[in-house]
Structure formats: C-alpha cells, structure tokens
Amino acid sequence: MASIARACRIRNPAVFVCDMQEKFAKAIYEFPKLVSTSSKLLRATNTLNIPIYVTTQNRSKLGTVVPELQQHLTGPNIRADIDKTRFSMITPELDALLPSPAKGENPIDAILVGIETHICITQTTLDLLERGHRVYVLVDGVSSINAEERGIALARLRDAGAIVTTSESILFEILQDASHTHFREVTGLVKETKEETKEALEKLSRI
Known part of the structure; x- marks a missing residue:
C-alpha cells in the first residue's frame, strides 16, 4: 500500500x-x-470543473439518482456514471479511470458523499486508501438507515487514514484564496445554502 500523507492540503x-x-x-x-x-x-x-464519479446500486431495482441531483450530473466533468452490485464504488471499471499512485501517478483527493456510511462509503474509502489516494468524507453528506452506524463508521475511517470534514470546509480549502477566479460564485453558493448547511450539520455532525 502506498504511503498516505494525512496532514496536507x-x-x-x-x-x-x-x-x-x-x-x-x-x-x-x-x-x-x-x-x-x-x-x-x-x-x-x-463551477470549479472538478471531476465527478457517480455510482448507483442495482439501478433496475433501486432506481436512478434522485432528480434533485441529476440536474447537476450532466456536465463535461462527469468522469463515470456506473451501475454496480459491488458495495464499493471502486469497481474494476471505475478503478481503470483513476490514476495509479503505485505507478507514480498523482493521487486524487476523493471527496465522498452518499450512502450507506458503514457499507458503501466505508468500503469505497478503504479501497481508495489502499490504492494510495487521499479521502475526505463529508460528515454532512453521508448517512445510513440506522443513524448510530454513522459515528462508528466515521471513527473507523478516521483511524484508517481518511479525513472527516464538512462541505463548507472542503470548498474553502479548494479555493485557498479570495483571489480565486471562482471565489464569488462559490461563496455566493455558500451564502445561498447557509440555512440548509446549518440544518444538515445540526443533525449529521453528531457522531
């Protein structure tokens, strides 16, 4: 397994x-x-033209991605939209699209949202870490059927080397500087969604 630098931007x-x-x-x-x-x-x-990887679990039985998100999943930065039966997102098809740190290629900083925290999110995180990538799990962006599973899973993933953080924190870390070309657009979005963010954190940061 490649060495993973946890304390880095x-x-x-x-x-x-x-x-x-x-x-x-x-x-x-x-x-x-x-x-x-x-x-x-x-x-x-x-806005930032960051790659997006999307999966569904057994789409024919469990349906497509919810409409509220589908409208944001049509741009040129969609790198994969894969249906799977495997719990981890890192299917052979998706894995082939990722850089290989083992071959000297730059690792990605994978930002994870979705479900379930203790199953698919956990197994995706472990697979990405094993391949030498860094992983950021958004506490306000992951959940499970049983709320209690979340804290146990997030503690395990933090111990494994993942960074547990929030959506707002990660956006400002990507921007880095108020001189960023898209600073106004992203900060405008943050302001627009501040109430939703507050409500999400009130419920989902209790781990």
Missing part, C-alpha cells in the same frame, strides 16, 4: 457520489439533508 480533488437513489429516500436517516449537501457540492464542483 487538498491538491487534486474529485467528487464521488455514492448511490443517492430514489428507493433509499424514505429509509436513510436525514436523506433530504444529504441531498442538499450533495447538491451544493455538485454545483460548486461544476
């Missing part, structure tokens, strides 16, 4: 949206708040 971001499907909407703890966080992240991601 984000450098090569990519967003991973895991299984945000219609059939899960009523089952997942605080699912609407995951949608609002993911929507904010994707809007910023499209």
Whole structure:
C-alpha cells in the first residue's frame, strides 16, 4: 500500500457520489439533508470543473439518482456514471479511470458523499486508501438507515487514514484564496445554502 500523507492540503480533488437513489429516500436517516449537501457540492464542483464519479446500486431495482441531483450530473466533468452490485464504488471499471499512485501517478483527493456510511462509503474509502489516494468524507453528506452506524463508521475511517470534514470546509480549502477566479460564485453558493448547511450539520455532525 502506498504511503498516505494525512496532514496536507487538498491538491487534486474529485467528487464521488455514492448511490443517492430514489428507493433509499424514505429509509436513510436525514436523506433530504444529504441531498442538499450533495447538491451544493455538485454545483460548486461544476463551477470549479472538478471531476465527478457517480455510482448507483442495482439501478433496475433501486432506481436512478434522485432528480434533485441529476440536474447537476450532466456536465463535461462527469468522469463515470456506473451501475454496480459491488458495495464499493471502486469497481474494476471505475478503478481503470483513476490514476495509479503505485505507478507514480498523482493521487486524487476523493471527496465522498452518499450512502450507506458503514457499507458503501466505508468500503469505497478503504479501497481508495489502499490504492494510495487521499479521502475526505463529508460528515454532512453521508448517512445510513440506522443513524448510530454513522459515528462508528466515521471513527473507523478516521483511524484508517481518511479525513472527516464538512462541505463548507472542503470548498474553502479548494479555493485557498479570495483571489480565486471562482471565489464569488462559490461563496455566493455558500451564502445561498447557509440555512440548509446549518440544518444538515445540526443533525449529521453528531457522531
């Protein structure tokens, strides 16, 4: 396994949206708040032209990505939209699209949102870390059917080497400087969604 530098700034971001499907909407703890966080992240991601990788779990039975997110998943920065039966997003097809740190290629900084924290998010994180990538799990962007699973999974992932952080923190870390070309657009989005962000954190940061 490649050595992973945990104490460093984000450098090569990519967003991973895991299984945000219609059939899960009523089952997942605080699912609407995951949608609002993911929507904010994707809007910023499209502005910043950051790669996006999307998966669904058994789409024919569990439905497509929820409409609120589909509208943000049509741009040129969509690198993968893959249906799977594997729990991890890192299927052979998606893995082939990622750089290989083992071959000297720059690792990505994978930003994860979606479900379920203790299953697909956990296994995706571990697979990415094993391949030498850095992983940022957004506490206001992941959940499970049972709320109690979240804290246990996030503690495990932090111990494994992932960074557990928030959507607002990651956006400003990507910007780095108020002189960034897209500073006004991203900060405008942050202001526009501040109430949704506050509500998501009030529920989902309790881990």
